[in-house]
Each structure stands twice: as structure tokens, then as C-alpha cells.
Amino acid sequence: MAEEPVAVSPPHDCPGTSSAQAGKAAACQGCPNQRLCASAGPAGPDPALEEIQEKMKGVKHKILVLSGKGGVGKSTFSAQLAHGLAANDTKQVALLDIDICGPSIPKMMGLEGEQVHQSGFGWSPVYVEENLGVMSVGFLLSSPDDAVIWRGPKKNGLIKQFLRDVDWGEVDYLIVDTPPGTSDEHLSIMQYLGATHIDGAVIITTPQEVSLQDVRKEINFCHKVKLPIIGVVENMSGFICPKCKNESQIFPPTTGGAEMMCKNLNVSLLGKVPLDPQIGKSCDNGQSFLSEVPESPATSSYKNIIQRIQDYCGLHQSQEK
Amino acid sequence: MEELGGEKSNLAGVRHILLVLSGKGGVGKSTISTELALALRHAGKKVGILDVDLCGPSIPRMLKVQDKDVHQCDSGWVPVFVDQDKSISLMSIGFLLEKPDDAVVWRGPKKNALIKQFISDVAWGGLDFLIVDTPPGTSDEHISTVESLRPYQPLGAVLVTTPQAVSVGDVRRELTFCKKTGLRVIGIIENMSGFVCPHCSECTNIFSKGGGEELAKHAGVPFLGCVPLDPQLSQSLEEGRDFIQEFPKSSAFPALSNIAQQILDVTSSQSS
Numbered sequence: 291m292a293e294e295p296v297a298v299s300p301p302h303d304c305p306g307t308s309s310a311q312a313g314k315a316a317a318c319q320g321c322p323n324q325r326l327c328a329s330a331g332p333a334g335p336d337p338a339l340e341e342i343q344e345k346m347k348g349v350k351h352k353i354l355v356l357s358g359k360g361g362v363g364k365s366t367f368s369a370q371l372a373h374g375l376a377a378n379d380t381k382q383v384a385l386l387d388i389d390i391c392g393p394s395i396p397k398m399m400g401l402e403g404e405q406v407h408q409s410g411f412g413w414s415p416v417y418v419e420e421n422l423g424v425m426s427v428g429f430l431l432s433s434p435d436d437a438v439i440w441r442g443p444k445k446n447g448l449i450k451q452f453l454r455d456v457d458w459g460e461v462d463y464l465i466v467d468t469p470p471g472t473s474d475e476h477l478s479i480m481q482y483l484g485a486t487h488i489d490g491a492v493i494i495t496t497p498q499e500v501s502l503q504d505v506r507k508e509i510n511f512c513h514k515v516k517l518p519i520i521g522v523v524e525n526m527s528g529f530i531c532p533k534c535k536n537e538s539q540i541f542p543p544t545t546g547g548a549e550m551m552c553k554n555l556n557v558s559l560l561g562k563v564p565l566d567p568q569i570g571k572s573c574d575n576g577q578s579f580l581s582e583v584p585e586s587p588a589t590s591s592y593k594n595i596i597q598r599i600q601d602y603c604g605l606h607q608s609q610e611k
Numbered sequence: 612m613e614e615l616g617g618e619k620s621n622l623a624g625v626r627h628i629l630l631v632l633s634g635k636g637g638v639g640k641s642t643i644s645t646e647l648a649l650a651l652r653h654a655g656k657k658v659g660i661l662d663v664d665l666c667g668p669s670i671p672r673m674l675k676v677q678d679k680d681v682h683q684c685d686s687g688w689v690p691v692f693v694d695q696d697k698s699i700s701l702m703s704i705g706f707l708l709e710k711p712d713d714a715v716v717w718r719g720p721k722k723n724a725l726i727k728q729f730i731s732d733v734a735w736g737g738l739d740f741l742i743v744d745t746p747p748g749t750s751d752e753h754i755s756t757v758e759s760l761r762p763y764q765p766l767g768a769v770l771v772t773t774p775q776a777v778s779v780g781d782v783r784r785e786l787t788f789c790k791k792t793g794l795r796v797i798g799i800i801e802n803m804s805g806f807v808c809p810h811c812s813e814c815t816n817i818f819s820k821g822g823g824e825e826l827a828k829h830a831g832v833p834f835l836g837c838v839p840l841d842p843q844l845s846q847s848l849e850e851g852r853d854f855i856q857e858f859p860k861s862s863a864f865p866a867l868s869n870i871a872q873q874i875l876d877v878t879s880s881q882s883s
Contacts, residue, residue, distance in 0.1 A: 360667070390750075394781070397780055436784065442718050442720070469748065470666070472666050473716070507713065510713065540806060542842060544850065
């Protein structure tokens, strides 16, 4: 009869039950599941990896939107990037939201309340436009109060499904919106997409040091996992009072902002986006800020940044050829 | 087991445990945790802060102790004291990193193991309040923290949101988390609620307005107040200054003091 694992808290420094060191590391001594882990034998390659690689063959460019810090505007940026790229209706754009606990993308794309449908080819993305499809755990929840209270392994399982089972079709740009941090979701997306080509990461920050200190860790993470960095976007960069037109630095760049950080770490600064109350409003209303407020300075900032990202992807494509 | 014995002794001297939660990132959990600690200190209380955000530990810098080290004693780790009077102490993974830019790239089990250690192995001594600052979400850190703290009957949780629907959407889920885990919700704070231009005093609702208050009403939990966007507050946090002491005329000060008072009222109604 198969031995069942005992439900205990893992030892400090537990290497993880699917790791090659499972049951064999020094930390495993004394753990009631040590024998089970050690006898499991070397874990074979996950068949899903090959399936994902196959699925991703139809995806020309993959862009991860990251930040060590929460609340800097990753999802906001991902949404505008998706709209911006999809403005060219000859391009097929896919937006994948892997923030399992806090999925913001359905609301921002005006897709709240939509559900995922199954077809013969897998899960169908939810389409905003004909050429812009979206997938998020938000579409799997039946109520806005539903909380996804999952530990890492379960979150990883869903991310795997998003990559393997969603029928993305032929896609020019796959944008992956991530939660803050450097943990399960980030490791998993790198693990599952690592064998395919990822163009790179766009890292979002705000000007103040409290954000930059987390973003430096994220840049460090990218280097560790050999993820190229397309560049950094400094969001919430100054606020112009609509009445007196004076500028205020609500999130002051006390240590030189993203500009100084990028210089020190030798990464590209893609641009700075000022605070505009219309951005939050558009996101809350599920509309494209770029279309709703084309005259805003923030819109031109976004568009310039999006163009630089396209240029980066295009350059790489021609280098590959 | 000795682990349980260790937990009992290190948290035994803590009178009230308060969690600061939000489903959403970047709404001001660490800011509120820090300012609450400073305000409670000014009310004469001894406060500890436990920063369980392992990927993005913000509190050391906010209290200007980012260069300090943690030491061991017989009962475990000695928390870092923020001031001469030892009235605020802090534990964070930030103190355990060799270099501040080192990324903590851990999966759930490893994070859970460290959080359990933080809860059982920090020699807090006698505290009036232990404030637990959390990362955004409803995952490993939150489950482990609530499970480990359960035997010590936390006072409850303060939930932080910003006014706009996208934040409120995540905080609704956090409310569900609290319900499911039996964690009392002391109230909701609406942070970054309006910005008053220092040049002309015009108020702009940069991140909308009212969402936090509406959520509190809808969920039947107390609304603790609106804290406006205040560049002096942001600057204070950047420089690790005592905002409560240095900026009593600032726009965020009344709201933050009020929130601290409401927390004190909850604890005094509890004791009576």
C-alpha cells in the first residue's frame, strides 16, 4: 500500500518535496516524511514542460511585467501595454494574469464577471477585442468576495494549467502580469517558460527608495534566473495639480529615483509616467486609459514606452533570424 | 514538544497582537504599521513590530535601522531596538540578509519555516502591542502567520486599502480570508485618500475616494478613517524619521493619531 505523507510543518530549510534533494538534505533528518521523500526516486521531467513548450511555439514574443514592490502599477501597465499593442489590429495580443491572490486584470480590462469556457482545444481566453485575449484566476471565481487562500504548490499548479491548457492560438505578444515579490509564481513562470524564449522583463517601480529597494531585489532575481531585462518604468513620477499646474513629488525620489538606480545597475530606463487621476478611474471602469484620455501626458509616456518595448522585441527577432 | 514550549515563553509577555493586512500591494501596510507603532509609543506603550514580508521587507528602512544586525540570546533572537528607550523593537528578514539587494527567492515551505521561527524564536520580552506587518495576498505567509499566532489569540486585524475599486476588490478577498480563519477585523483604513496641493490647497482624489468606507459599510466592519496622501509622510518614511513627533501639523497626522486612539479604545474595552 502506498505510504501516505504525514501532515507536519516542513523542517526549517526543507528543500521541497519535489526537489532533487528531497529526503536527502541535512534539513530532512528527523522529518517524519524523510523516508517517503527519499524513496520517491529522482523526479522525472514534468511532462507539462514539453506540452507548454509545444503550446508556446505559436507565441512570437513573451514579456513579463514584474516588480519586487506591490502597488506600483504592474497590472495598470500590463493593461495599457496590451491595449497599446492591440491597437495594431494585425497583431494578436494575449494577457495572462498570474496574480492568483489578487487578480486585478479582469476588472481593468472591463471583463469582471466573465467566465472561462472550455472548447475542444482547451480553455478559451476571454476576449476584450478580437485580437486581445485575457486569462486570469478572476474568471474562475464565482463571486468578488471569493478568496484564493492557497499555498505555493497549488498556485503553481494553476499557473501550469494557464500555460498548458489555455488555447491561446497564434499570438504575436504574450504579456504576463505577475504579483509582487520573488516567490512561487515567479519561480514557476520561469520554470515553465524557461525552455521557451522569453524576450524579457519590464520592471515597474515608483520613485521612492521604499520601492527601489524591493526593485533592486527583483533585478537581482532576473540576473539569477537569466531573464533579460527590457527595462524599468518609473510610475507615479510626479503629479501636476489640475488647478495651479504646479508639480508635487508625492512619492519623492530621495535616492535619485529609477534614473539613478538604472544607471547604477546598468539597466535601461524605458520612461517615466506621471500620476494622473484618470488612470485609476479608467482602470476602475475597465477602459483603456490610452483611448479614453489621449491628451494626457501620461498617455504619451505610456505610448513612448510601449514603442521602445516593441522595438526591443523587433530587434531581438531580427537578431534571431 | 520544545517548539511549543518555546512559543509560549517568547510571546507570553505580549499583551495585544495586531495584524496589518491587505489583499492589495502598495496600499500602505508597512506605512500604517510603522506610524501606528510610533503613535502607540507616543501614547506610552511598548511596541514590537514583526515584519513577515520576506520578499519585500520595508520596515527597517522606515525606522532607520536598516544597517543593524540581529543578535542571539538564550531564548532566541534579540529584536532590533529602534530607539534608546527600547520602546519600539523590530524583527525583519531585512536584518538577516548579507546584502540589502539580495533577493529572497523562496518557495512557500521555506517561507513558512522562517515565519514560524519569527513567531516562536524572537525574544520580545514584555510588550503592550506586537504589530505584525504582512505582504499582500492570502497565501503561505498569511496562512502560516495566522495558524502560528492562533494560540495567542490576536486582538485582530486592521485592513488597509486605497480608495479605488481595483484595491477594494482585493481587500474584499482579504475580508473573506479573515472570516475563514476566524480573525477578528478591527476595521478598515482608507489610505492615500485625496491629495491636497501644497501650492494652492486644491484637493484631488488621485486614487478616487470613498471605496474603503463603502467596503466597511458593505461588510459590516468598523471604518477607522481616511488617511490622505502626504508628501511629508512619504519623505519621513524614506528618511526613517518619527513622523508623529516631527510633523504634528501635517495633513496625515490627525487621521493617524485617530486610528491609534481607536486601537487603544478597542484594547481598553477588551480589558473592561
